[in-house]
Amino acid sequence: MKASLNTHFIVLGCVVLTLTAGCAKMNFAPVPEQDKAAVTPPTPPPPPNKTVSTTEVVAYGNKQVDFLFVLDDSNSMLPELKKLAARMSTFVSSLDASNIDWQMCLTTTRGLSSGGSLVYGSPYNWANYTPPSGAPAYLLKKGTGNLNTIFTSTIDTLTIGGGSSGDERGIKAAHDHFVNKDAHGCYREGAAISVILISDEDERSVGGVASRVKANDAAAVLQPMEAEDRPENLVAKSKSVFGEDIRFTFSSIIVKPGDAVCEAEQDKDTSPSHPGHVYEELSKLTDGGVGSICDADYSANLNTFKDKIVNSLSHLTLECQPVPSSLKVSIDGLSIHNYKVDKNVLKFTYSLIEGTKIDLQYDCIEGIP
Structure with missing residues (x-):
């Protein structure tokens, strides 16, 4: 054991002497902390674009267009609906003369009481209309005779005012009409869908915005906007119900936001009007058209709306x-x-x-x- 320990001490002494001789003039200093922090890894390159x-x-049969008319049937709309009934002839004539394979259903902006709750988007039967054998009375099809009489008679038979008509929910009505498509059969597989709304107020009258309430509005005019009242949700619902590639437009005849003259004119009716901010937003979102409810003739707007959905084939x-x-x-x-x-x-x-x-x-x- 002694010989071994002596050997270790001799080797260790050599190492110490060697290190001392080789490093005597070198000066080691610690790296400052700030220098360490300044060293950062390189930024990775951005991911490549997909x-x-x-x-x-282009699919065959894409000239099929299924229309849904959504009419505001509140008190203030009586003059406008009479105007619509009297001025539909140009629209229906051009529709029937076109090469569009169309069909049409109708609903209103009010909720109908059923089982203690309100139901929206229920199809409304066309008046003076004898449907083809087996077809429902609420489904109007291309080739039907006496279209002007049918349109005029139907609008004349609408119940105006009363009930829940003062809470206009046109988007909600279209939403629920889409959801229940299998129950009523108003939509065909692969057909384009064109919703046309006519109202002198906004969704839920004022679009859920308190500052748009007028002094002579009804007490309960301000109602919260629910999910089914919102434009983006109707677009999403159209895709989930009909498919991602659905050709869908929402067009509206409304009091255009910023049109003070038209708004003042409409305010002379039974109850105040409100600009259709939410309806206009949805029309723009779907590349639909926006017409003024104060126009003397709606047929030009209606024909534009028809062309909107046809042009969307491109x-x-x-x-x-x-x-x-x-x-x-x-x-x-x-x-x-x-x-x-x-x-x-x-x-x-x-x-x-x-x-x-x-x-x-x-x-x-x-x-x-």
Whole structure:
């Protein structure tokens, strides 16, 4: 044991002598904490944009359009509904003369009492109408004779005022009409859907905004906006019920926000009017039309609304908002450039023909759906 320990001491002494001789003139200092903190890892590169390559074929039978008229049947609407009944001839004539395979249902903005609660979006039977064998009286179809008489008679038979009519819920009515589509059969698979609302007030009269209540409004005019009253939820419901590719427009004939002259004119009726802020928002959200309830003739607006849904056959919803320089579009194998892009909607300058093959390639703008 002694010999071994002596050997270890000799080796250790050599190591100490060697280190002392080699490091005597070197000065070691600790690294300052701030220098350590300043050292950061490099920023990773941004993720690459998603590239989409897809082929779409314009479906056959896409000239089918299913209309839903939503009429405000509150007290103040009597003059407007009479005007509508008297001025529908141009609209129905152009509708029937078009190559659109249309059908139409009607509902009102009021809730109907059923089992102790209010039910919205119930179909309303057309008056002086004999439907085809087996078809319900609330489903009006292309090719029906005496359309002017049917429209006029139906509007004349509406109950105006009373009940819950003062709480106008046009969006809620359309929402519940969509939800119950299987019960009434107003919508066909793959058909475009066009909702047309006519009202001199907003959703729930004032759109849930206290500052829009007028001095001579009814006491309960201010009601909270529920989920089924909101524009974005009706759009979402249309997609969940009819499919992501549904061609859906919501058009409205209303007191246009900012039109003080029209609003003052409407205020002379039985009860005050209110600009349709929420209805206008939904119309813009779905690329629908907005007309003034003060127009002397509604037929021009109604024809515009009809054209809106027909023209939407030339719209194509992209998976995301594309990087403009990355978008490549080919029609039946031929590269084209006569289109424009509005966010994630590709709009052609002409209507697409059934069977047309569209090849698309584009990069998504990162973070924008």
